[in-house]
Amino acid sequence: MKIAIVGTGFVADYYMTTLANHPSLRLAGVFDRSAARLDQFAAFHKVRKYESLAAVTADPDVKIVVNLTTPESHYEVSRAALDAGKHVYCEKPLAMDLGHASELVALADAKGLALATAPANALSDAHGLVAAALAQGRIGTPRLVYAEMEDGPVFRDKWATWRSRSGAPWPGLHEFEIGCTLEHAGYALSWLVSLFGAVDTLTAFSAVTFPDKGPGTQDVVMAPDFSVGCLSFRSGLVARLTSGLAAPKDRSLTILGDKGSITVRDLWDNRSAVFVEETAAPRKLATRVVNRLEAKLGRFIPWKPTPGQRLAYSSGTRSDAMPNFPSQIDFCRGIAAQAKAIEAGEHPYFSGNRALHITELALALNNAGSLPQPYKVLSNF
Known part of the structure; x- marks a missing residue:
């Protein structure tokens, strides 16, 4: 096509x-x-x-x-x-x-x-691995999700020097005007919506927390550089999603269920490390060692190994070409899925009302300051 x-x-x-x-x-x-x-x-x-x-x-x-x-x-x-x-x-x-x-x-x-x-x-190999684990009932019924879309303090970096492969400058000023929520929340929302269905209500807060983002930005009208929302799904699950441009880089997803948890280390990585911890299974050695060391020292140890066992990918699904870190996403996979659906006379998964739903959620998070809270989501699928 x-x-x-x-x-x-x-x-x-x-x-x-x-x-x-x-x-x-x-x-x-x-x-x-x-x-x-x-x-x-x-x-x-x-x-x-x-x-x-x-x-x-x-x-x-x-x-x-x-x-x-x-x-x-x-x-x-x-x-x-x-x-x-x-x-x-x-x-x-x-x-x-x-x-x-x-x-x-x-x-x-x-x-x-x-x-x-x-x-x-959300069409990534990592998403497929998580969807399979949920379908197998590895963690029972999912109840609570923590999703992070923290991009780190990029405004303190040398972003004006960043260039794409063909020489396009990274549009830093424009990114600050549009805001990290509209730019990045979709990476988590597409996972959440495809795994857990439609959102019923959303309670959110957004703000411009760092109005001065360095030389050349003083006259720019900034969009929110921080947002946090609690999403209540029609299925009963609750999720918290944060998006920001100041906290340390973190694009993880943690799903907590009746019988365990699933941790995705990086939503921007097509083959991110994915861990499943089942509450009935023995904890891995590294976790037990750190827990015992904490008890012996009598103080909290900030670093801990990711809970659970790392899931293995099948060898035949790796894509040949990915952008360099951090955007290791197969960007054209969505277009290929759309083309395949069109040829089959079907609706692509992330089209129509699903696309509208994800857009509405991102807009509601970004514009939280001007919307009644909680916000009743209008779209559905």
């Missing part, structure tokens, strides 16, 4: 890296509103350039438009592609407000098109 990429910024190189993992996809060409950036990207990757968005949507060979533009352009670009009869795969969020996101989903449904959303990390 032929696809076209609109938006050749920093993240587009992640998609180009992982496109090689999916021979079922063919890149027809790329477009960016910046002629200089478009030339740089096309020359580096040796791909065709479109002269305009209209040229992309007018190409009869293109079946899926991959919308990698900045978040505030997502609605306009996706709308144009859907109006032209194209399926759309859109980076998160679908739109900057729920009304526009709902409009896009309704338009796609009316036209019989698939509108799917990133991120693709």
